[in-house]
Amino acid sequence: MRGQRIRRHRGKGHFQRWTAPREAILQLLAKSSKHMSAKEIYHALQRRYPGIGMTTVYRTLDLLIRMGLIHKFAFGDGHNRYEFIPDETKQHHHHLICIECGKIINYSEFPDEELALVGKIEEKLAKKYNFQITDHNIEFIGLCPKCR
Numbered sequence: 001m002r003g004q005r006i007r008r009h010r011g012k013g014h015f016q017r018w019t020a021p022r023e024a025i026l027q028l029l030a031k032s033s034k035h036m037s038a039k040e041i042y043h044a045l046q047r048r049y050p051g052i053g054m055t056t057v058y059r060t061l062d063l064l065i066r067m068g069l070i071h072k073f074a075f076g077d078g079h080n081r082y083e084f085i086p087d088e089t090k091q092h093h094h095h096l097i098c099i100e101c102g103k104i105i106n107y108s109e110f111p112d113e114e115l116a117l118v119g120k121i122e123e124k125l126a127k128k129y130n131f132q133i134t135d136h137n138i139e140f141i142g143l144c145p146k147c148r
Contacts, residue, residue, distance in 0.1 A: 021045070021052050025060045026084070029070055035081035035095075035104045073137065077102050094138040100147035114138075 024045050029036065036044070042057045061082055064070040073081045075097050081104070093108040122133045 021049055021056055022060050022063070024049060024052075025057065026064060026069060029064075029082055029084040032084075035073060035075070035083050037079040037081055039079070041082070071137075075102075075104060075139070094140075096140050096142070096144075098144035098147055099141055100143055103144050103146075105144070 025041055028041060028044055034040070038054065038057050038061060041061070042052065042054055045052055045057075061070065061072070064082075065072050069085055071083045071085055073083065073095075075081055075095070093106040094114075096105040096107055097103075098105075118136060118138070122136065125131060126133050
């Protein structure tokens with residue numbers, strides 16, 4: 001189709017037609033410091049792309065996950081949230097989640113100690129269960145200073 005680019009998957013040999021709504025959703029997530037739900041993404045883009053529908057948002061999010069461009073999280077509030085996967089040059093992080101207000105705080109302290117500990121755990125789990133681990137996510141649940 002005219003005006004559409006082809007984008008290669010990260011680490012995969014597959015190609016996808018790259019549309020304006022797909023680019024808009026990816027750029028929104030890349031620029032956002034929030035972990036956005038599909039509804040939040042839809043509302044953020046609706047003015048600029050009035051023809052975009054929730055189905056397009058959900059399908060695009062699923063595609064971006066398969067392409068390795070975003071992560072999907074279920075933080076226990078009943079809504080999946082999405083986060084852009086930064087380049088390898090950006091720091092790896094995990095999450096502190098407030099059970100009262102839903103605030104999500106990225107943290108990246110202790111990267112060396114954390115990677116060493118998680119690496120040992122992953123190695124033991126992989127061996128014990130004959131499981132190939134490709135990623136992990138650490139979440140601490142509690143109350144933020146405002147809600148305490």
